[in-house]
Amino acid sequence: MQSAAEVLEGPSLGPLLSLGRLMLAVQSKDDRTQTEADPIEQQAIAAVKKGDAGSYDYLVSKYMKRVVSIAWGIVRNADDAEDLAQEAFVKAFQTIERFKPGEPFGPWIYRIVTNLALDVLKHRQRFRHEELTDSHPAERATSADLPAVSNELARRIDAAIESLPEMQRVVARLYLVEYFDHGEIAAMTGLTEGTVRSHLSLARAKLRDRLSDLYGGSHE
Amino acid sequence: MSDDRFLERLRDDAARLRFEPRDAFLWTRLRARVRERIEHPTNVPQMLARWLRPVTAFFLVLAVGAALGITWVERAHESSYVSEAMINSSTPVEITLDGDTFSLAE
Numbered sequence: 001m002q003s004a005a006e007v008l009e010g011p012s013l014g015p016l017l018s019l020g021r022l023m024l025a026v027q028s029k030d031d032r033t034q035t036e037a038d039p040i041e042q043q044a045i046a047a048v049k050k051g052d053a054g055s056y057d058y059l060v061s062k063y064m065k066r067v068v069s070i071a072w073g074i075v076r077n078a079d080d081a082e083d084l085a086q087e088a089f090v091k092a093f094q095t096i097e098r099f100k101p102g103e104p105f106g107p108w109i110y111r112i113v114t115n116l117a118l119d120v121l122k123h124r125q126r127f128r129h130e131e132l133t134d135s136h137p138a139e140r141a142t143s144a145d146l147p148a149v150s151n152e153l154a155r156r157i158d159a160a161i162e163s164l165p166e167m168q169r170v171v172a173r174l175y176l177v178e179y180f181d182h183g184e185i186a187a188m189t190g191l192t193e194g195t196v197r198s199h200l201s202l203a204r205a206k207l208r209d210r211l212s213d214l215y216g217g218s219h220e
Numbered sequence: 221m222s223d224d225r226f227l228e229r230l231r232d233d234a235a236r237l238r239f240e241p242r243d244a245f246l247w248t249r250l251r252a253r254v255r256e257r258i259e260h261p262t263n264v265p266q267m268l269a270r271w272l273r274p275v276t277a278f279f280l281v282l283a284v285g286a287a288l289g290i291t292w293v294e295r296a297h298e299s300s301y302v303s304e305a306m307i308n309s310s311t312p313v314e315i316t317l318d319g320d321t322f323s324l325a326e
Contacts, residue, residue: 053258056254057251057255060251060254061247061251064250064251065239065247068246069239072239078239078243082246082249082250085250086253086254089254089258090254093254154233154237157233157234157237158237161234161237173237175231176227176235176237177234177238204223204227211230215229215230
C-alpha cells in the first residue's frame with residue numbers, strides 16, 4: 001500500500017520524506033525527553049526564585065518554540081501566538097514561587113499557554129470578532145506557515161484537522177502535531193483524560209473519513 | 221488498516237505541521253520582549269496611565285463634540301434671527317450709485 005506522501009507526490013520523494021519523517025520523530029522525541037530531567041533547568045528555576053531574572057532567559061529559549069507552536073495550533077494566527085507566548089512566559093515568571101521544585105518547567109508553561117489560547121477562542125466566539133477564523137479556520141493558515149517539505153500533504157492534513165469541531169480540533173492538534181499524550185493533554189486543557197480520549201476518538205473517525213484517499217478508509 | 225495504525229501514521233505525517241515562523245527574528249524578538257517585561261515590570265503610575273489615557277481621550281472627544289454642536293446650534297439660531305429681522309424690517313433698503321439712489325422697497 002502506498003504511503004500518503006506517495007499518493008500525493010509520487011514515489012521519487014518517498015525515501016526523502018521517510019528520512020524527513022524519521023528526523024521529525026527523533027526531534028519530537030528529543031523535545032519530549034528534554035522536559036523530563038534537566039539540571040540546568042532546575043538551577044535556572046532556583047535562581048529565578050531567588051530574584052535572578054536573567055536566568056529566566058534559559059527557560060524562555062528552551063521552551064519558546066514549542067510554546068508558540070501550541071498557541072499557534074489553537075489560535076491559528078502567528079501574531080496572536082507570539083503575544084500569547086509572551087503572556088505565558090511573563091505569567092509563569094510572576095507566579096514562579098508556586099512552582100514545585102524538581103518538576104519540569106515544560107508541562108507548566110504548556111498548561112499556561114494552552115489556557116490563554118483557549119481563553120482567546122472563547123473571547124472570539126463571544127464577540128464574533130473573527131467570523132472567518134471560526135467558520136473556516138484553515139483558510140487563515142497560508143502555505144508559508146507550513147514547512148516546505150510535502151506541503152500538499154501537510155495542507156490536506158491541516159485542513160482536515162481544522163474542519164473538526166473546536167475541542168476535537170484542539171485535542172487532535174495537541175496529540176497529532178505536538179505529540180502530547182492523553183494525560184498531558186488533560187492536564188493542559190483542564191479536561192478529564194476520558195474526555196480527551198472521547199474527543200480524540202471522534203476526531204479520528206472524522207479524519208479517517210476525510211483523508212480516506214490518502215490513508216485508506218476504515219473498511220480496508 | 222486499524223484505527224491505531226491510522227492514527228500512528230497520521231501522527232507521523234502531522235508532525236510537520238508544527239509552527240514554522242515566516243519572520244526570522246521572531247525568536248529573538250520574543251526573548252527580548254519577555255526580558256523587557258520581567259526586568260521592567262509595569263508600575264502603578266504606568267498602569268493608571270494605561271487606564272486613564274483612553275478615558276481622558278473619550279471625554280476630550282465628547283467635549284470637542286459638545287463644543288462644536290453648541291457652536292453650530294448658536295450660529296444656526298443667529299442666522300435665522302438675522303433673516304427673520306431682514307424680512308420683518310419695514311425700512312426700505314437704498315443703494316446709491318454715481319449720485320443716483322435706487323430703492324429696493326416696493
